[in-house]
Amino acid sequence: MTTTIPRSTHSNPAPGQPVDIDHFIAGRVDARGASARTVVYNPATGQVTGHVAVATPADVDAAVAAAATAFPAWAATPAHVRARVMFRFRDLVDQHSDRLAAIITSEHGKVLSDAKGEVTRGLEVVEFACGIPQMLKGEFSENVGRAVDGVTFRQPLGVVAGISPFNFPAMVPMWMFPVALACGNTFVMKPSEKVPTLTVELAKLLTEAGLPDGVFNVVHGDKVAVDALLTHDQIEAVSFVGSTPIAEYIHTTASAQGKRVQALGGAKNHMVIMPDADLEQAVSALMGAAYGSAGERCMAISVAVPVGEETANALRERLIAALAELKVGPGTQPEVEMGPLVTDVHRDKVASYIDIGVQEGAELVVDGRGQRVPDGGDGFFLGGTLFDHVTPSMRIYLEEIFGPVLSIVRAASFEEALQLVNDHEFGNGTAIFTADGNTARTYLAQVKAGMVGINVPIPVPMAFHSFGGWKRSLFGDHHIHGPEGVRFYTRNKTATTRWPDDSQVRADFSMPTHE
Incomplete structure (x- = not known):
């Protein structure tokens, strides 16, 4: 339930008092529009531990604007330089893994060993993203015609969004944004309002790793925030993990706006x-x-x-x-x-x-x-x-x-x-x-x-493979992370080039061929 809650001091709450959890926009914690908040619980005690901001469409606009502003420079950053940020981020998450696992347990309830395992599985995708220069290598064909060459390469989409569920506050976001960022996109993440803290902590570690301001942003909220992302004209693609009814809604709504969508749904x-x-x-x-x-x-x-x-x-x-x-x-x-x-x-x-x-x-x-x-x-x-x-x-x-x-x-x-x-x-x-x-x-x-x-009960693939189901467990054409993730977060561009000499200046009105 969303309500108006008096603000506490985010940085220095009284011991045992609920903290405020705000958005993260343009490289900093951002409390704009946070008069409406919803409660966060410790499931093991039933106590309220936090009040998380609920984004308005204007808040989503601000996050998308920050990502759009940051995109040209980030996309132009060489892939191996983007990978270095991922390397530093990987080391920081590893250093803080115990603290991050404790946050997961406090908001989700899963046992600490499971929470630590979740962080580790998320890190595997970060490690995959560290190898992005290899994944973005294009193809070149010399002399596809006389003095004509062909080249194919992949380019980032632009601003992309992720919407993640409550059950994996670390792993599922890290299925999405490391690959997207390494490919040169900028990102707006909407975590579950039930477990909001972890994603903001990851955003802070990305900034510490050297990610430029605005490349990764976090907005909290409910269906209002989700719909604002699905219909925003500057969002190029949406990744989602959650229940099948919501996955189908995400796919239908965002696809109707011309966006790429990978929406992973439910299971039995x-x-x-x-x-x-x-x-x-x-x-x-x-x-x-x-x-x-x-x-x-x-x-x-x-x-x-x-x-x-x-x-x-x-x-x-x-x-x-x-x-x-x-x-x-x-x-x-x-x-x-x-x-x-x-x-x-x-x-x-x-x-x-x-x-x-x-x-x-x-x-x-x-x-x-x-x-x-x-x-x-x-x-x-x-x-x-x-x-x-x-x-x-x-x-x-x-x-x-x-x-x-x-x-x-x-x-x-x-x-x-x-x-x-x-x-x-x-x-x-x-x-x-x-x-x-x-x-x-x-x-x-x-x-x-x-x-x-x-003879393996939970066959979650390693990060260098891709994760996804069939039938009504997946909406969209791409599985998540791994090679499928790289294809999802980039688009193909092919160039055919010729550098003619002075003898090749006559107009040709026939269909071009490579004979």
Whole structure:
């Protein structure tokens, strides 16, 4: 909810008092238009920790204007010089990684080890961006005609925007802006208002690394800010990660304005467990993939598909035992394995899906509602939940829950399991656990999903590959980061050149050929 909140002192708040989180425009923290603010919580305690500014269209205009002003000089900066900024930024993020992870845990709730891993995965994209001179090398063909040469190269788009979700405050923005900046674009970032602090901290580190003022800007806010970005005539491209309904809206709205769009949507990731799988390994993988980060991951496994009744029964019993040992609590406690959900509203939404599953006739094997957490205060906790005998017609199977809820859908055969995955509207990621190479190879070849794990539960590719799903998990033609990211943030230009001598001055009225 947006409201008018009295300002606190951003730089020196009283101990324990909420801080103000402002925009970052033209190289500095910018509090313009910040009379309207929304609250930021610590999910582990339920306490308000901050008040984040909510941008107006005028605030977005200011950020875009700063980026547009900075673009010509930044685009003209040699690629290897831009890469040096990325190198320095990489070192600074690494030096501050513990502090950045603590910020993530305080606003998102995920455990510290997970937050540190998120920073590391984001850094991998920065490291990829450090090699941008190699990625921007063009092509040259000598003598495509007599004394005619051909050359192809890539140029930046201009001002581009990124809109990121709450679940990865560091990693998802770093999937976007390092590649965009290294390619010579300038950037306006709109992070989730639920987790706003981290992106501003990254902006400060970019400035410290030598990024010129205005090249990277941050605006906070809600749908008003998003729509201002989607329709702004100086924004050339938009990157988005979030739910499928919003991804589709982003793609439709921005595309209608003639912008490039990569909009990554939701998921319902299946993990197929074959009878020959190492069941202990599979259960361990499922626990981390389903309940890590409280299931608030677009690559979380939310559907387990054991093949055969014997496999299903054994998997179920092992999962029940593992869930009994799952340690839930504040993410700052070293022994905790799963923290709270990001807000009370989101926790209640996830809990409502548990109600729906029971109403639809699924067997609720482990119920996470009413999870009690010592020292949890008023935190937004929900325990790990397990359903069995879930069918493909149930809402808990069809819809993305985005919480610590795992459904077991039993399959009689490999073919039935494969068909389940392929019939679902989402196609983000999937995994299969098996000891048989032919089964794995067949699954990889025939499954309709963008990212596949073979005995790997969360197959997020390394930064030098590209991340993205199929079907209604992706809107747009380009996956994010890696080579696809470079193509998204640049456009191709081809030149055909000739330097004639004095004998080549006669007009030619025929169609040009290279004969």
